[in-house]
Amino acid sequence: MDPTTFAVDIDGTLCTQTEGDYERAVPDEGAIALVNRLFDEGDRIVVYTSRYMGRAAGDPAAAERLGGDFTRRQLDGWGVRYHELRFGKPRFALLIDDRTPFFRRDWGRIYELCRAARSTTPGVAAPFATSDEPPTAAVVADGPPDELVERVLRGNLALARHGLVILSEGNVSGIAPDRRTVAIKPSGVPYDQLAATDVAVLDLDGRQLAGPHRPSVDAPTHLVLYRSFPSVGAVVHTHSPHATVFAQRRQPIPCLGTTHADHFAGPIPVARELLSGHLSRERYGERVGESIAEALSPEVPAVLVPGHGPFVVGRTVEEAVENAVVLEKVAFLALHTGPAATPLSDELREFHYARRHGPEKWYGQK
Numbered sequence: 001m002d003p004t005t006f007a008v009d010i011d012g013t014l015c016t017q018t019e020g021d022y023e024r025a026v027p028d029e030g031a032i033a034l035v036n037r038l039f040d041e042g043d044r045i046v047v048y049t050s051r052y053m054g055r056a057a058g059d060p061a062a063a064e065r066l067g068g069d070f071t072r073r074q075l076d077g078w079g080v081r082y083h084e085l086r087f088g089k090p091r092f093a094l095l096i097d098d099r100t101p102f103f104r105r106d107w108g109r110i111y112e113l114c115r116a117a118r119s120t121t122p123g124v125a126a127p128f129a130t131s132d133e134p135p136t137a138a139v140v141a142d143g144p145p146d147e148l149v150e151r152v153l154r155g156n157l158a159l160a161r162h163g164l165v166i167l168s169e170g171n172v173s174g175i176a177p178d179r180r181t182v183a184i185k186p187s188g189v190p191y192d193q194l195a196a197t198d199v200a201v202l203d204l205d206g207r208q209l210a211g212p213h214r215p216s217v218d219a220p221t222h223l224v225l226y227r228s229f230p231s232v233g234a235v236v237h238t239h240s241p242h243a244t245v246f247a248q249r250r251q252p253i254p255c256l257g258t259t260h261a262d263h264f265a266g267p268i269p270v271a272r273e274l275l276s277g278h279l280s281r282e283r284y285g286e287r288v289g290e291s292i293a294e295a296l297s298p299e300v301p302a303v304l305v306p307g308h309g310p311f312v313v314g315r316t317v318e319e320a321v322e323n324a325v326v327l328e329k330v331a332f333l334a335l336h337t338g339p340a341a342t343p344l345s346d347e348l349r350e351f352h353y354a355r356r357h358g359p360e361k362w363y364g365q366k
């Protein structure tokens, strides 16, 4: 197996933060022991730093000329074993950095997370990629997950519990109230192994802020929906069987009964097909998101992506999951009701939708 690359920050992580007076930095024995252990076990260690980057006007090569020799001598003096020292910001690596959220300096716990990341985060071996591909750096963070992460975890587990997904397919994300961070299921982690510490946290541009694994490959699609609709608080994607049948037939799900009208004000639309020119690795997820955004409305918070499956939204994680559960049920009912069925009358459809969602809704408890 290829070695896993860990990119380890210097100031604040391997040693104390000195605000530029690097000679005064005091090494952290626990951090250095962890790094040396990873090194000895065959991982690739890249030590990275933003030292001298200000004085070098952001040019990593100039920062290296200013401070490379001093920093290498300092690391050697502290007994740090590593493969490479790099100036600047890494991408495409697992980061160990004190400035990431949920970081507590529990080096034993961080070692366990690093071990887990070895098997589940292949392909992050080039820590300082220079292409303009979106960043995929992941973070080893040992702190307590916040409320959003917990809710997103519970939402993802609910998909499996309701039978909407198998193995690792599908994903739930949620956005923080300040709309600056999004928590989402990590890529390829099966639901029966998913824990809060696995959940990936991103900013709205897709940069990863926390989580040891890469985010779901559908993250760019989710982010488009958050950027497009300030009212969307959560996004759910599944391959739930009956809704996916309609997606594969490229047929909207007609509103045939009150189960449908209670939750969705009309038929579930199918997004437009993507043209072959949209199938680039970098932009595919965003293009899918744009096609969903065109078809999505507040009254019908679900869209079928043709040939793929449903994307469902809600104001909260719980509401989006509920919408996804109901969507699967109405798809089942519509499929078995058959193509000859008459749609619900406009009057009855509007009455049922208004009962739960209208300005004077009267369903449920006051």
Ligand SMILES: [Zn+2]
Pocket: 170, 237, 238, 239, 308, 309
């Ligand atoms: Zn999918």
